[in-house]
Amino acid sequence: MGVMKRFTTVLAAASLxxxxxxxxxxxxxxxxxxxxxxxxxxxxxxxALVQKxxxxxxxxxxxxxxxPSFQEFEAYWQKMATDTAGGNAPDVxxxxxxxxxxxxxxxxxxxLKKQEGQNLDTGDLLEGLKGAGEVDDGxxxxxxxxxxxxxxxxxxxxxxxxxxEPKLGWTWTDYRSAMEKITKSTGGKVYGGGNYIGTYYNLExxxxxxxxxxxxxxxxxxxxxxxxxxxxxxxxxxxxAKIVLPVEKGVxxxxxxxxxxxxxxxxxxxxxxxxxxxxxxxxxxxxxxVPSDNPAQLGQYLKPSMLMSVSAKSDHxxxxxxxxxxxxxxxxxxxxxxxxxxxxxxxxxxxxxxxEGPFAAVAAYxxxxxxxxxxxxxxxxxxxxxxxxxxxxxxxELQYGRISVDQAVDQFFTExxxxxxx
Amino acid sequence: xxxxxxxxxxEASGQPAxxxxxxxxxxxxxxxxxxxxxxxxxxxxxxxGPMLTSLYLSFTDYxxxxxPEWVGLDNYKRMFEDARWLKSVQVTAIYVAVAVPVKxxxxxxxxxxxxxxxxxxxxxxxxxxGPSLIGASVSLAIVWKALFTDDAVVDRMLxxxxxxxxxxxxxxxxxxxxxxxxxxxxxxxxxxxxxxGLKQVPVELHEAAHVDGAGxxxxxxxxxxxxxxxxxxxNLLLETINAFQVFTSAxxxxxxxxxxxxxxxxxxxxxxxxxxxxxxxxxxxxxxWMLLLGVGLITLFLFRTARGWVxxxxxxx
Numbered sequence: 001m002g003v004m005k006r007f008t009t010v011l012a013a014a015s016l017x018x019x020x021x022x023x024x025x026x027x028x029x030x031x032x033x034x035x036x037x038x039x040x041x042x043x044x045x046x047x048a049l050v051q052k053x054x055x056x057x058x059x060x061x062x063x064x065x066x067x068p069s070f071q072e073f074e075a076y077w078q079k080m081a082t083d084t085a086g087g088n089a090p091d092v093x094x095x096x097x098x099x100x101x102x103x104x105x106x107x108x109x110x111x112l113k114k115q116e117g118q119n120l121d122t123g124d125l126l127e128g129l130k131g132a133g134e135v136d137d138g139x140x141x142x143x144x145x146x147x148x149x150x151x152x153x154x155x156x157x158x159x160x161x162x163x164x165e166p167k168l169g170w171t172w173t174d175y176r177s178a179m180e181k182i183t184k185s186t187g188g189k190v191y192g193g194g195n196y197i198g199t200y201y202n203l204e205x206x207x208x209x210x211x212x213x214x215x216x217x218x219x220x221x222x223x224x225x226x227x228x229x230x231x232x233x234x235x236x237x238x239x240x241a242k243i244v245l246p247v248e249k250g251v252x253x254x255x256x257x258x259x260x261x262x263x264x265x266x267x268x269x270x271x272x273x274x275x276x277x278x279x280x281x282x283x284x285x286x287x288x289x290v291p292s293d294n295p296a297q298l299g300q301y302l303k304p305s306m307l308m309s310v311s312a313k314s315d316h317x318x319x320x321x322x323x324x325x326x327x328x329x330x331x332x333x334x335x336x337x338x339x340x341x342x343x344x345x346x347x348x349x350x351x352x353x354x355x356e357g358p359f360a361a362v363a364a365y366x367x368x369x370x371x372x373x374x375x376x377x378x379x380x381x382x383x384x385x386x387x388x389x390x391x392x393x394x395x396x397e398l399q400y401g402r403i404s405v406d407q408a409v410d411q412f413f414t415e416x417x418x419x420x421x422x
Numbered sequence: 423x424x425x426x427x428x429x430x431x432x433e434a435s436g437q438p439a440x441x442x443x444x445x446x447x448x449x450x451x452x453x454x455x456x457x458x459x460x461x462x463x464x465x466x467x468x469x470x471g472p473m474l475t476s477l478y479l480s481f482t483d484y485x486x487x488x489x490p491e492w493v494g495l496d497n498y499k500r501m502f503e504d505a506r507w508l509k510s511v512q513v514t515a516i517y518v519a520v521a522v523p524v525k526x527x528x529x530x531x532x533x534x535x536x537x538x539x540x541x542x543x544x545x546x547x548x549x550x551x552g553p554s555l556i557g558a559s560v561s562l563a564i565v566w567k568a569l570f571t572d573d574a575v576v577d578r579m580l581x582x583x584x585x586x587x588x589x590x591x592x593x594x595x596x597x598x599x600x601x602x603x604x605x606x607x608x609x610x611x612x613x614x615x616x617x618x619g620l621k622q623v624p625v626e627l628h629e630a631a632h633v634d635g636a637g638x639x640x641x642x643x644x645x646x647x648x649x650x651x652x653x654x655x656x657n658l659l660l661e662t663i664n665a666f667q668v669f670t671s672a673x674x675x676x677x678x679x680x681x682x683x684x685x686x687x688x689x690x691x692x693x694x695x696x697x698x699x700x701x702x703x704x705x706x707x708x709x710x711w712m713l714l715l716g717v718g719l720i721t722l723f724l725f726r727t728a729r730g731w732v733x734x735x736x737x738x739x
Contacts, residue, residue, distance in 0.1 A: 074678070078698040085486035085703075102701075106487035248592030251682045252571045386700045393679040400594055400683040411505070419700070422483075 034316050035065045036323060039083075040094035040306075041076035045279070046340055053336045057326045064319045072255070077385065084108050089311040091320045095141040097304055097376075098384040100133065104140040105382055110310040112139040115321035121329055124346040128302035132376050133309075143304030144327050145272070145342030148373060149205050150365055151288045152259060152274050153266025161185035161265075166288040168369075172206070175291040176234070180243045182265045188242070191264045195244040195399055197235025200391045202268055206231065208299030208374075209292045219381030221416055225409050232398055232405045239399045247399035259285075271362050272305060272342040278358035285358070287365040298372045305342030339363065383419040390415040480708035485701045497708035507709070509684055510692040513598065517688065518665040521602040526657055529609040533616035534642075547617075554610025563604070563674035567591050570600045591675060594683040601686065604671055612657040619653030620646070651732045659724055666717050669694070689713055 040050065047070055054066045069090070071079060077099065083089050089108065103109050112120060112133075122130075122142060133141030151166060158165050161182040166174075179192030196202040203223075204214040213222035238244045245264050257273070258264045260280035274287055292298050308327060310320040327333055334349030339359040343366055344350050355363050366373075390412060398408040455462070480497055482490035501507045532550050536543065556562050569575050571589035580587060590596040627645050636644070647654070669690040672680075678695040680687025693713070697706030 074699075081486055081698055081701055103487075106485070108487060248588060248682060249572065252589050252592040254677070254681075383700075389679065389699065393684065396679070396681065397683045402594065402683045414505075422485075422702070 033063045033065050034319050035067060036092055036316060036319055037090035038066050038068045038092040038323065039076070039080065039090040040068065040070050041073045042070055042341075043072070046070075049337050049340055053327070053333045056330075056332055056336065057323060060326070060330075061319075061322065064322065066323065084311070087313060089313055091311055091314040091316055092323050093309050093311060095133075095307040095309040096385070097132070097307065098380050098388060100141055100307065100309075100379045101135055102382045102385070103309070104135040104138065104379075108312055109140040110312045110314060110317050110320075112142060112310060112321060112324075115317060119318050119321035120325045124329060124348050126302065126345055126347065126350070128373055128376065129304055129345050132304040132379075133307050135379050141304075141307035141309040142324050142328060143307050143345045144324075145305045145337075145339075145345050146302045147270045147272040147305040147342035147362075148300050148302055148366060148369070149201060149268065149290050150271035150274070151266060151268050151290055152271075152277055152285050153288055154283050155286050156284065157182055157186075157190060157265030165286070166291070168289045169295055170289070170291050171293050172234075172291045173293075176238065176243075179238065180241070183243045190262065191243070191245040191258075192266070193244055193264050194250060194258055194267050195235050195238055195247065195395075196268055197232055197238075198247070198250070198392065198395050198399065199268065200388045201270075203228070203231050203391075205268075205290055205292075205299045208301075209294045209297050210299075211297065213377055215377065215380050215384070217378060220420065221413075225413060228412060229405055229409045232395070232408050235395070236398060236405055239401075247396055251396070256280075270303075270305065270342075271365055272339055274362050274365075275339055275358045285361075287361050289369060298369060300369065300372060301374045301376045302366075303376055304345070381420060383422070386419045387416045390419070476707040476710060479704050480711050482704045483702075484704040484707075486703055487701070490704065493704070497705045498712070500705070501709065501712065506684075506687065506692060510680075510687045510689045513680070513685065513687050514666060514668075514689040517598060517602065517668065518662060520598075521605045522658065522661045522665050524602055525606045525609055525661055526612060526654070528606045529612035529657070530616050530654075532609060533613045533620055534646075536613075536617060537620045550613060551610035554608045556608075560670060560674055563671040566600070566604050566671065567675050592682050594685045597676065597682055597685045601668070601671055601675060605665070605668070612661060615653055615657055616650065619650035623649040648733045652734055655724075655728050655732045659721060662720065662724065663717055666713065 038054075040046075042050070047068075050068060050070070054068055058064065058066060070076070073096075076094075077096075080089070080093065084103070095103070095109075116122060116139065120142070122139075125143065126146060129143045129146050132143045133139055153166065155165055158178070161178075162185070163178045163181050166178070182190070182192035200214075207214055207223055207227070212227075216222045235244075239247065245258050249263060250258060253261060253263070257267075257277065257280075259267050259277045262281055262283055268290060271287055274285065278285055290298060290300060308324045310317055310324070314320055328344075328346050329348060331348055331352030334344045334346075334352045335354070337344070338353055339355060339362050343363055344353055350363075353359075394403075394408050394412050394415075397403050398405065403411070479490055481492060481494060483493050483496075484490035536547055536550065570591045571577070572592065574589060577587070577589055587593055587596055590600040623646055627649070628641055631641050631645060667690060668688055672686050672688045672691055673694075676682070676686030676691070678691060678699055680691055689709070690713075693706050693709045696702045696709065
């Protein structure tokens with residue numbers, strides 16, 4: 001009797017172990033509502049808006065349930081990599097332009113061409129965003145919003161320093177001298193700006209203004225060592241002269257931005273960040289054009305600020321496509337999200353959104369340079385995300401004075417080429 | 423069933439084990455293993471399995487998406503040409519060399535103080551042990567970083583005494599020191615072990631030395647230290663191995679790039695970055711095995727030197 005009893009106890013214990021292991025699978029049965037897992041990056045503000053949009057989607061599609069989850073950008077991609085490798089990717093995932101080719105090439109994404117015209121309508125996308133999610137003839141992502149490079153600044157700081165506010169036609173030399181004057185006018189309490197060599201896209205903008213590309217069509221670096229040396233040299237001089245925010249400040253305030261804390265008078269960046277800055281500071285902010293040494297060429301394009309993809313392993317591609325369709329086309333969804341993720345990607349949503357305050361500023365800014373916006377470059381090569389990280393790190397060491405300009409350039413090329421070759 | 427019950431009674435009443443009982447015992451063995459099975463499965467599936475997989479992966483090129491590709495020793499060779507790998511080894515080595523002695527010295531000093539009988543002893547012990555309970559928590563690292571930024575507590579206090587370093591979190595010369603202090607602050611575990619060791623030191627040795635006119639410091643050096651040397655050795659070993667694996671606090675303070683200027687690029691951080699940001703699992707696996715090898719060699723080295731300075735009472739060498 002006793003042995004029998006003990007044996008069953010053991011069996012029960014053992015089966016518990018196995019049960020635990022078995023729980024990981026997709027338990028959803030065919031009948032009843034389908035559950036979609038949807039992952040995206042962002043912060044709590046955005047989470048509230050996304051949840052509101054999802055609620056609306058569920059009301060309109062009672063047979064589809066959506067379980068969202070989100071992280072900050074960096075953590076998001078680390079989790080996505082492991083989830084995808086483990087065959088546990090969510091049905092619908094937010095995609096970044098820099099990672100699109102990486103995931104598409106490795107067969108991790110579903111080709112949405114199969115859903116186009118059925119559950120997904122991409123016809124209304126803005127001209128500049130059409131084709132942005134294509135990789136080698138497949139449609140692996142759909143842009144949900146677009147943004148472009150801009151200059152967010154405090155007009156009051158410019159007035160105090162006696163510097164005219166930036167307008168179309170101002171050059172990089174004008175930009176640097178504005179930095180210097182503003183920093184001097186506050187006695188270093190507020191800096192003119194951050195060091196622009198800390199951001200990879202500033203290099204891209206400069207290159208495009210010269211008619212070059214960050215990455216060539218065949219996925220190589222679109223610039224040589226002397227060009228990068230020139231870029232780094234500019235920033236090194238700014239850092240040495242202490243006319244831009246010192247790197248040690250920038251490091252300490254992470255993950256916040258200097259503009260949110262009123263440490264600088266303006267900064268170059270994605271125009272939709274205007275909304276984030278405006279929410280964090282009481283200082284009045286404006287959006288102005290990017291400096292360019294070439295009056296005919298701003299070097300800007302409408303970039304898909306966020307895209308949505310469907311995992312190749314998803315059991316519900318139709319429903320997933322419907323969710324994406326809802327996010328890009330539904331006017332009410334557009335109203336809920338506003339310009340939080342960038343300006344909406346379709347004409348219908350753009351028309352539906354009544355933009356106010358900083359959101360309106362972003363829209364007006366994009367309207368003002370509409371004629372200058374070029375077609376987006378092809379999706380960056382595999383490893384673009386890693387290369388950007390290399391750039392940020394190396395630039396930081398340079399600003400700290402730990403390495404020379406030449407060392408920084410060599411190190412970047414070594415790392416970037418190694419990444420591109422693998 | 424009927425045959426079993428009497429045997430159990432026989433066993434319970436303490437009768438010597440006969441052949442029949444032995445047969446029963448082998449049955450007990452099976453049940454024993456079954457009871458162990460959750461643990462055995464855990465070790466096999468969650469420890470040994472992954473370890474062997476990572477050993478295999480360390481000889482491959484594996485990007486998480488496509489099947490691993492055999493590359494032999496390439497990953498291991500590449501490490502020695504990788505500037506960031508060398509940097510991470512350097513950062514980790516400096517940290518271990520500084521943090522372990524600092525933490526052990528602090529733990530021993532506190533243990534000696536707490537060994538004296540006084541009022542509120544329990545409270546003090548708990549207070550010093552407290553920080554260790556929070557362990558490698560994220561919130562703790564965030565608070566720590568906040569203490570060491572520009573114009574925060576530490577910066578202000580240092581300026582009062584005329585030292586101007588700015589926030590350590592942004593100063594490459596001090597960022598590592600900030601993590602050393604965090605480690606030293608969590609001295610609870612070695613402290614408790616030291617305290618136990620101190621209690622074992624025979625009082626009569628101290629009394630005899632005292633009568634002979636030996637001062638406090640001489641008694642500590644000539645009696646206490648040798649007597650607790652096994653405990654010192656144990657703590658040294660444990661803390662060294664732990665120090666090699668610092669991750670959470672460093673990741674919160676310096677992020678995947680080891681900010682500021684790569685001065686907090688610990689080995690584990692770089693390993694994680696290569697594996698999970700750059701999708702180079704093969705390389706990351708090879709790095710993990712190199713770490714194991716390195717820690718193993720250092721442990722071996724410590725054991726070798728231990729013969730020279732660790733004294734076990736009752737040892738008649």
